[in-house]
Amino acid sequence: MQFSQELISLAAAAETALAGRFAAIDAVAFANTDRVMDSFRAHRVSDSMFQSSSGYGFDDKGRETLDAIFAELMGTEAAFVRHNIVSGTHALSIGLFGLLRPGDILYSVAGKPYDTLEQVIGISGKAGDGSLADFGVSYRQTELNADGSFRTDEILNTLKTEPQIKVVFLQRSKGYLNRKTLSVEQIGDLIRKIREIKQDVFVVVDNCYGEFVETREPGHVGADLVIGSLIKNPGGGMAECGAYLAGTARAVELASYRLTSVGVGVEQGATLGQNKSLYKGVFYAPHTVAQALKTALFAAYVFEKLGYTVEPKWDEPRYDIIQTVQTGSAEGLCAFCRGIQKGSPVDAFVTPEPWDMPGYTDQVVMAAGGFTQGSSIELSADGPLRAPFTAFFQGGLTYESGKLGILSAAQMLLEKKENKA
Numbered sequence: 001m002q003f004s005q006e007l008i009s010l011a012a013a014a015e016t017a018l019a020g021r022f023a024a025i026d027a028v029a030f031a032n033t034d035r036v037m038d039s040f041r042a043h044r045v046s047d048s049m050f051q052s053s054s055g056y057g058f059d060d061k062g063r064e065t066l067d068a069i070f071a072e073l074m075g076t077e078a079a080f081v082r083h084n085i086v087s088g089t090h091a092l093s094i095g096l097f098g099l100l101r102p103g104d105i106l107y108s109v110a111g112k113p114y115d116t117l118e119q120v121i122g123i124s125g126k127a128g129d130g131s132l133a134d135f136g137v138s139y140r141q142t143e144l145n146a147d148g149s150f151r152t153d154e155i156l157n158t159l160k161t162e163p164q165i166k167v168v169f170l171q172r173s174k175g176y177l178n179r180k181t182l183s184v185e186q187i188g189d190l191i192r193k194i195r196e197i198k199q200d201v202f203v204v205v206d207n208c209y210g211e212f213v214e215t216r217e218p219g220h221v222g223a224d225l226v227i228g229s230l231i232k233n234p235g236g237g238m239a240e241c242g243a244y245l246a247g248t249a250r251a252v253e254l255a256s257y258r259l260t261s262v263g264v265g266v267e268q269g270a271t272l273g274q275n276k277s278l279y280k281g282v283f284y285a286p287h288t289v290a291q292a293l294k295t296a297l298f299a300a301y302v303f304e305k306l307g308y309t310v311e312p313k314w315d316e317p318r319y320d321i322i323q324t325v326q327t328g329s330a331e332g333l334c335a336f337c338r339g340i341q342k343g344s345p346v347d348a349f350v351t352p353e354p355w356d357m358p359g360y361t362d363q364v365v366m367a368a369g370g371f372t373q374g375s376s377i378e379l380s381a382d383g384p385l386r387a388p389f390t391a392f393f394q395g396g397l398t399y400e401s402g403k404l405g406i407l408s409a410a411q412m413l414l415e416k417k418e419n420k421a
């Protein structure tokens with residue numbers, strides 16, 4: 001690819017300025033790789049665990065061992081990892097339906113959960129479709145403070161006055177919201193305070209986009225159930241599909257009865273030859289997450305210097321892999337996505353166009369040129385066509401390819417500006 005001299009100089013300046021941050025990211029990746037390899041060694045991972053099972057999948061040693069490895073990495077007593085959980089939303093739905101009963105309250109303490117959970121909870125969608133609300137589970141929500149911190153007093157008061165609260169739910173990553181991502185330390189502080197006044201609630205964390213960004217996970221600071229998708233961080237760009245749930249023995253048991261059926265739980269589940277890619281995925285994950293983080297930092301620096309508002313800024317702390325750039329116009333957002341697409345390994349020749357995505361009020365434009373459909377540990381971007389025309393993007397399997405994608409997006413934006421001038 002050909003880039004302007006301005007961009008080439010800016011890229012060099014970015015890498016000089018970011019050297020310290022990159023070293024810190026490498027140190028986290030090293031510590032997390034050490035944890036992964038310790039766990040592989042302790043569980044005697046061997047070639048025989050990559051065998052395929054069929055039918056009921058009883059005694060699938062590879063599946064059972066990977067469950068134990070995920071539990072260890074997530075800081076929990078138990079876990080299950082399955083290729084046949086179709087998405088993060090599916091995994092979250094398994095967890096919530098596993099824990100909640102009629103009359104219970106689901107309480108979200110970090111504001112609105114991810115869009116796709118609205119229909120699961122029953123705060124949008126049709127009555128009668130089988131949401132939690134249809135089964136008599138109510139919902140409460142407390143917003144975050146403007147600075148992104150928890151409204152701790154309000155949360156503790158609500159827990160005292162509403163004894164039917166069974167699940168305290170929080171989303172670690174900002175997702176596609178305009179808020180800060182929560183650190184593991186913040187999550188741990190809140191859990192400690194909740195435990196002081198109430199022991200019989202399950203704290204459930206939507207961990208999507210957060211895995212391996214720090215050296216601890218929400219399970220290390222007391223979360224009862226931690227849930228995420230394998231086509232994001234913990235699949236390392238290797239897993240073809242799937243998700244995991246990790247938590248206390250009881251929470252995971254209850255969730256497992258929703259995964260399959262009551263009484264069966266994790267005992268069944270043919271792996272159909274998927275074990276090896278899931279093992280490889282978690283082996284790569286700390287490194288791949290580091291590549292995505294470096295790509296995001298590089299983008300933050302470059303676009304900030306080009307005069308765009310970015311979040312987080314390049315010198316701010318980061319607790320997930322998401323980066324936003326306010327492109328300022330519909331054409332800007334489309335140019336940005338065209339650039340990312342052009343700088344992707346697959347479908348680089350395709351031109352993303354805005355479309356009316358079901359369930360969204362504004363048109364949406366997306367760039368996705370990954371090996372796995374919808375995989376967002378691979379470089380991918382999207383944004384709704386409304387002011388301030390923010391591009392949300394994440395991923396990058398290798399820093400080198402991520403950097404090329406970002407430079408390609410920057411080049412498109414610069415060319416668009418010049419054409420206008």
Ligand SMILES: *Cc1c(COP(=O)(O)O)cnc(C)c1O
Binds near residue numbers: 171
């Ligand atoms: C991606 C994501 C989900 C849902 O995952 P899907 O695989 O798209 O269903 C839920 N929560 C957060 C924060 C996410 O980033």
